[in-house]
Amino acid sequence: MESVVTCSFLEKLFRHLGFVRLDGISEVDGTRWLLPECILVVFAPAVYFACLKLTAFTSPDVHLPTEENSGTKNIGLRVLNAVGTYLAVALIGGAGVMVPSITSAVYFFIFMVSATYWSLNNALGRRFGYVCRGTMVFSGIHIIFLYIYQTQWIQQNIDPTDLPARVFGMTAVIGTDCADPRAAPLLTDEWSRFVNPILLLILYFVSSFESQFLLSNQ
Structure with missing residues (x-):
């Protein structure tokens, strides 16, 4: 029993795969482990059937836009282009100064x-x-590495206080307490460490939409 609830190899392996024991777990940690799964179970089928419905009723007919609609569309495209460009540049600048590395x-x-x-x-x-x-690809890889770095195995091999982790901006937001490895104690109280992953995620989606918009409309 002890090998399952402490930081043994077997426990760490199952925990990294997303399998943990829930008996005796706190409400906060239980919610953290179960809530994403519940959200996924509810919304995944809904999104799937919504996509099926949208694609099923797509009309194959091509309707040429009128001159009035074309003018309105051009104004809308210019507004989206301006707002998207300003937002993308601002997010790139924010990501550049949030966690210097x-x-x-x-x-x-x-x-x-x-x-x-x-x-x-x-x-x-x-x-x-x-x-x-390019920013979309780089920020996506950056987010993946930040996510992986929150795991216990990676932090044991590359300590958050080591020079490589600090130089490359690999910040550990949560850690592992072997007294109860299901918990996720915070390792920092710097607000920038919490905002940085959120900023990168927003940058990823904005860069994706803006690149698609600019490359397909000019």
């Missing part, structure tokens, strides 16, 4: 180059679409 220096460099080019009365346009596409 070599990784965030990439975002800061992209921000400085894009902002400087834009300030010289140059339109970012399609080129910025490729920049957003």
